[in-house]
Amino acid sequence: MRRRYATAAVVSFVIACVEGELKEFFEPVLILLIVVLNAVMGVMQESRAEKALDALKSLSAPHARVIRDGTERVIDAVLLVPGDIIRLEAGDFVPADARLLRSVSLKSGNPR
DSSP: OHHHHHHHHHHHHHHHHHHOOGGGGHHHHHHHHHHHHHHHHHHHHHHHHHHHHHHHHHHHSOEEEEEETTEEEEEEGGGOOTTOEEEOOTTOOOOSOOOOSOOSSOOOSSOO
8 A cells, every 4th residue: 555655656756847846746745744654653553552462462371379489479370380389369360270278258150
């Protein structure tokens, strides 16, 4: 699409040169300005889309709060190993299959 506009600008510029009048240069300059503005807006939009995608990726990568070697830390859920103690609070997703050691007011989201 941008190539068409650039071609139109070149044709308009050639016609303006042949005509030799100053007012004939308005159209090719305007077309080039629109092409440049369109390109800048496209780059900005693509940058925003990449940032939004990165934010979504970080949200989709589940983390787990574990007690490992006596200290509590936050790790990626894929790094969980048997023996890790997972700490969950209200609203947390369960990052892996686990055995409950202790619970307070536990409600199952899917009764069986």
